[in-house]
Amino acid sequence: MHKDSTIQAKQKKDEREEVLKEIRQLENRQKILENKQRNEERKARTRRLIERGAILEGIFPLAADLPGVEVKAFLIALSHLPGAAELAAKLPKSGDKP
DSSP states (O other): OHHHHHHHHHHHHHHHHHHHHHHHHHHHHHHHHHHHHHHHHHHHHHHHHHHHHHHHHHHOGGGGGSOHHHHHHHHHHHHTSTTHHHHHHHSOOTTOOO
């Protein structure tokens, strides 16, 4: 009788260790997937920023030689021109389909 309870206890312990191992594996898999998603989001953002910077420099070639603070001030000044608010309001919102 004592052997049966010892065997059952060992089986339960082994089963618990196996479940804990599986949990650790799943947690690691989750971390890997989250890192992959963050990397994809970072790549998409970097690409978007590069594309928009290229557009800005294409339209305003002197912007390439200006420091970031001056480019920001220039864009703010453009946003205050008559009609800029109405034009911006007509732009599709983020996430909207074109």
